[in-house]
Amino acid sequence: MTRSVARGRVFCVLAAVSLMLSACGAQSLFRLPGTTTPPVSSSSFVSVCGMQLCLNGRAWRIHGATAYGMYDNPQAEVALAKAAGVNTIEIVEFETQYHSLADTTSEATWTRVDNLVAAAKQSGLHVLLNLSSYGQSLMAAGYKPTTTDWGPYLQFVVDRINTRTGVRYGDDPTIAKIELYGEIDAPNYDVPLRGTTAETTAFFSRTLRELKSLDTRHVISTGGFSYINDPGSGINWQSIVSDPNNATCDVEINSFGDRNVSVPNLSSYCAHLGKPWFLAAWSSCYNDNKWGSDDIDNWPTDAQMSAHAVDMYRVEHATVLQPPGPAVAAIGSDFWNLGPAANLGTCDIGQQFPQTFGAVETGN
Secondary structure: OOOOOOOOOOOOOOHHHOOOOOOOHHHHHOOOOOOOOOOOOOOOOEEEEEEEEOOOOOOEEEEEEEEEOOOOOOHHHHHHHHOOOEEEEOOOOOOOOOHHHHHHHHHHHHHHHHHHHHHHHHHEEEEEEHHHHHHHHHHOOOOOOOOOHHHHHHHHHOOOOOOOOOOEEHOOOEEEEEEEOOOOOOOOOOOOOOHHHHHHHHHHHHHHHHHHHHHHOEEEEEEEEEOOOOOOOOOOOOHHHHHOOOOOOOEEEOOOHHHHHHHHHOOOOOOOOOOOOOEEEEEEOOOOEEEEEEOOOOOOOHHHHHHHHHHHHHHHHOOOOOOOOOOOOEEEEEEEEEOOOOOOOOEEEEOOOHHHHHHHHHHO
């Protein structure tokens, strides 16, 4: 899944958020009033229970982050996640060779995935497995991802035996959720090998069904949508998220349009369906060069990065200071990316940005 480091939404919320942080204390910002006891599942696997997730008989949330660039150092990534209070590591764009179709099932690729899953399990964390890069690798090899049968690849993933733990992926409760193809290309945008509206809708119907038939234990979803703030994108997202094999409604925030249009629309639509929604990606990048007025991701200081992170967690929890907001709270969120880089242009969040890291620590 290709995520630009130059997606942003601008500034006005900063002063209000800073006041709330100092006045109220960060821990109190995300406490939801009037919460009631949810229906629960006693399963050791994460499951959907009503409009929430459940784990071991209790309501549970994803407080997640991607691990891009850290797959060869799983212990360091897990330690950083623990320090941040992150409970779920998203494994995405994990191949050893970038968008190489042959490498999507190589032993080198899946040994590094095995290692991170094992490290997460040992530390009491979960992982989210995002398969979007298989679609990107198909495209790089000249195949249309939406008309290619993903069945053999999904079978490979589900039947993989972790070389560190000996557990089959389809039987591993460490995996909280599997996402198919986040940020799929919009049919009406000029991208080679993009699917048509009908092909994209049929792809998700077919591929969700295939994965569900292979794996009945894990929460399965499409992956996060971008572009659905644009009614002319050609993504029939209402039909796609309504699919009975799609457990959660996933959306990314990569622009102000995503925050202010996509999130309210999708969360409201899915609430009527009785399905929870998930904030599948957001970023708070260190960059003094915004790419346009819709850029919500890039910020020139740690303080501004932190304020944006706080706003993203407020969107997740439906406690926004700057409307519009979602119809209901999400089941959690993932940010791109948990890592140590400090260079201009990085989207890594770690202790090198102490204020932003603090926002992550208190964001759950």
